[in-house]
Amino acid sequence: METVLYKRHPTHAHLFCGNNGLIWSTKRSKFLITKNTDGRTCIYINKHKKALGYRLVWESHVGNIESDKEINHINGIPSDDRLVNLEAVSHRENMLHAYSLGLSSQKHGAASRNAKITEEQAIEIISNKDATSFELCKLYEVSASTIRTVRNGGGWKHLDHIRRKVGR
Secondary structure: OOOOOEEEOOOOOOEEEEOOOOEEEOOOOEEOOOEOOOOOEEEEOOOOOEEEHHHHHHHHHOOOOOOOOEEEEOOOOOOOOOHHHEEEEOHHHHHHHHHHOOOOOOOOHHHOOOOOOOHHHHHHHHHOOOOOHHHHHHHHOOOHHHHHHHHHOOOOHHHHHHHHHHOO
Protein backbone atom coordinates (compact mmCIF):
# COMPACT_ATOMS: atom_id res chain seq x y z
CA MET A 1 0.00 0.00 0.00
CA GLU A 2 1.33 3.39 -1.02
CA THR A 3 1.97 6.03 1.63
CA VAL A 4 -0.32 9.05 1.31
CA LEU A 5 1.60 12.31 1.17
CA TYR A 6 -0.10 15.71 1.37
CA LYS A 7 1.63 18.83 0.10
CA ARG A 8 0.59 22.47 0.40
CA HIS A 9 -0.46 23.98 -2.92
CA PRO A 10 2.08 26.65 -4.02
CA THR A 11 -0.48 29.42 -4.65
CA HIS A 12 -3.48 28.33 -2.59
CA ALA A 13 -1.86 27.90 0.82
CA HIS A 14 -5.07 26.70 2.50
CA LEU A 15 -5.17 23.62 0.22
CA PHE A 16 -3.24 20.43 0.90
CA CYS A 17 -3.24 18.03 -2.02
CA GLY A 18 -2.65 14.34 -1.51
CA ASN A 19 -0.88 12.02 -3.91
CA ASN A 20 -4.08 9.96 -3.54
CA GLY A 21 -6.00 12.71 -5.39
CA LEU A 22 -7.80 14.12 -2.36
CA ILE A 23 -7.66 17.81 -1.47
CA TRP A 24 -7.98 19.09 2.12
CA SER A 25 -8.99 22.66 2.90
CA THR A 26 -7.71 24.14 6.16
CA LYS A 27 -10.25 26.98 5.75
CA ARG A 28 -13.19 24.59 5.71
CA SER A 29 -11.60 21.71 7.65
CA LYS A 30 -12.81 19.14 5.14
CA PHE A 31 -11.97 17.37 1.88
CA LEU A 32 -13.16 19.23 -1.21
CA ILE A 33 -14.73 17.15 -3.97
CA THR A 34 -17.27 18.09 -6.61
CA LYS A 35 -17.74 16.27 -9.90
CA ASN A 36 -17.92 18.31 -13.07
CA THR A 37 -20.46 17.38 -15.77
CA ASP A 38 -17.75 15.54 -17.71
CA GLY A 39 -16.63 13.53 -14.67
CA ARG A 40 -13.57 15.60 -13.75
CA THR A 41 -13.05 16.71 -10.16
CA CYS A 42 -13.78 20.41 -9.74
CA ILE A 43 -12.73 22.21 -6.55
CA TYR A 44 -14.15 25.52 -5.41
CA ILE A 45 -11.17 27.46 -4.07
CA ASN A 46 -13.45 30.27 -2.92
CA LYS A 47 -16.95 31.53 -3.76
CA HIS A 48 -15.91 32.85 -7.16
CA LYS A 49 -13.03 30.65 -8.27
CA LYS A 50 -12.83 26.96 -9.08
CA ALA A 51 -10.02 24.72 -10.29
CA LEU A 52 -9.65 21.21 -11.61
CA GLY A 53 -8.53 18.76 -8.96
CA TYR A 54 -5.90 17.03 -11.07
CA ARG A 55 -4.21 20.36 -11.82
CA LEU A 56 -4.03 21.20 -8.09
CA VAL A 57 -2.57 17.75 -7.29
CA TRP A 58 0.02 18.05 -10.10
CA GLU A 59 1.03 21.60 -9.13
CA SER A 60 1.41 20.61 -5.47
CA HIS A 61 3.55 17.54 -6.07
CA VAL A 62 5.36 18.20 -9.37
CA GLY A 63 5.20 21.95 -10.02
CA ASN A 64 3.81 24.20 -12.72
CA ILE A 65 2.38 22.65 -15.85
CA GLU A 66 4.40 23.72 -18.87
CA SER A 67 2.44 25.92 -21.30
CA ASP A 68 2.70 23.35 -24.12
CA LYS A 69 1.55 20.45 -21.92
CA GLU A 70 -1.75 19.04 -20.67
CA ILE A 71 -2.38 16.61 -17.83
CA ASN A 72 -3.51 13.20 -19.01
CA HIS A 73 -5.33 10.64 -16.87
CA ILE A 74 -3.40 7.46 -17.73
CA ASN A 75 -6.27 5.07 -16.98
CA GLY A 76 -8.80 7.27 -18.80
CA ILE A 77 -10.92 7.92 -15.71
CA PRO A 78 -11.23 11.71 -15.39
CA SER A 79 -12.15 11.60 -11.69
CA ASP A 80 -9.06 9.53 -10.73
CA ASP A 81 -6.71 12.31 -9.65
CA ARG A 82 -4.09 10.11 -7.98
CA LEU A 83 -0.60 11.36 -8.81
CA VAL A 84 0.42 7.93 -10.23
CA ASN A 85 -2.44 8.28 -12.74
CA LEU A 86 -1.35 11.68 -14.03
CA GLU A 87 1.21 12.58 -16.68
CA ALA A 88 2.13 15.75 -18.57
CA VAL A 89 1.76 15.28 -22.32
CA SER A 90 1.27 17.35 -25.47
CA HIS A 91 -2.25 17.96 -26.76
CA ARG A 92 -1.57 15.53 -29.62
CA GLU A 93 -0.43 12.80 -27.23
CA ASN A 94 -3.50 13.39 -25.06
CA MET A 95 -5.85 13.06 -28.05
CA LEU A 96 -4.09 9.91 -29.33
CA HIS A 97 -4.39 8.41 -25.85
CA ALA A 98 -8.12 9.24 -25.74
CA TYR A 99 -8.66 7.60 -29.14
CA SER A 100 -6.66 4.51 -28.12
CA LEU A 101 -8.87 4.05 -25.05
CA GLY A 102 -12.06 4.69 -27.03
CA LEU A 103 -12.81 7.85 -25.03
CA SER A 104 -13.09 10.21 -27.99
CA SER A 105 -16.17 9.81 -30.13
CA GLN A 106 -15.33 12.49 -32.67
CA LYS A 107 -16.39 11.32 -36.11
CA HIS A 108 -14.80 12.37 -39.39
CA GLY A 109 -15.98 12.54 -42.97
CA ALA A 110 -19.49 11.33 -43.73
CA ALA A 111 -19.79 9.92 -40.19
CA SER A 112 -19.58 13.43 -38.73
CA ARG A 113 -22.89 14.90 -37.59
CA ASN A 114 -21.91 18.04 -39.52
CA ALA A 115 -21.31 16.24 -42.84
CA LYS A 116 -22.94 17.96 -45.80
CA ILE A 117 -22.00 15.31 -48.36
CA THR A 118 -21.46 11.57 -48.58
CA GLU A 119 -18.06 9.91 -48.77
CA GLU A 120 -18.72 9.04 -52.42
CA GLN A 121 -19.38 12.72 -53.17
CA ALA A 122 -16.20 13.71 -51.33
CA ILE A 123 -14.18 11.30 -53.49
CA GLU A 124 -15.79 12.79 -56.62
CA ILE A 125 -14.94 16.33 -55.45
CA ILE A 126 -11.33 15.39 -54.73
CA SER A 127 -10.95 13.50 -58.00
CA ASN A 128 -12.51 16.19 -60.20
CA LYS A 129 -9.54 18.44 -60.96
CA ASP A 130 -11.19 20.18 -63.92
CA ALA A 131 -14.26 21.62 -62.21
CA THR A 132 -14.07 24.94 -60.38
CA SER A 133 -15.21 25.29 -56.79
CA PHE A 134 -18.17 27.33 -58.03
CA GLU A 135 -19.27 24.52 -60.38
CA LEU A 136 -18.94 21.95 -57.61
CA CYS A 137 -20.95 24.15 -55.21
CA LYS A 138 -23.83 24.17 -57.69
CA LEU A 139 -23.53 20.45 -58.45
CA TYR A 140 -23.52 19.30 -54.80
CA GLU A 141 -25.57 22.19 -53.38
CA VAL A 142 -22.99 23.11 -50.74
CA SER A 143 -20.92 26.20 -49.94
CA ALA A 144 -17.51 27.04 -51.37
CA SER A 145 -15.99 26.51 -47.92
CA THR A 146 -17.32 22.92 -47.89
CA ILE A 147 -15.66 22.29 -51.27
CA ARG A 148 -12.37 23.83 -50.05
CA THR A 149 -12.51 21.76 -46.85
CA VAL A 150 -12.99 18.53 -48.79
CA ARG A 151 -10.29 19.35 -51.34
CA ASN A 152 -7.81 20.42 -48.61
CA GLY A 153 -8.47 17.47 -46.32
CA GLY A 154 -10.25 19.08 -43.37
CA GLY A 155 -12.44 16.42 -41.79
CA TRP A 156 -11.65 14.03 -44.64
CA LYS A 157 -8.06 13.06 -43.74
CA HIS A 158 -8.87 9.39 -44.31
CA LEU A 159 -9.11 10.24 -48.04
CA ASP A 160 -5.56 11.58 -48.23
CA HIS A 161 -4.51 8.60 -50.37
CA ILE A 162 -6.96 9.77 -53.07
CA ARG A 163 -5.72 13.37 -52.75
CA ARG A 164 -2.13 12.19 -53.27
CA LYS A 165 -3.16 10.12 -56.30
CA VAL A 166 -4.76 13.11 -58.06
CA GLY A 167 -2.02 15.50 -56.94
CA ARG A 168 -3.91 17.64 -54.41
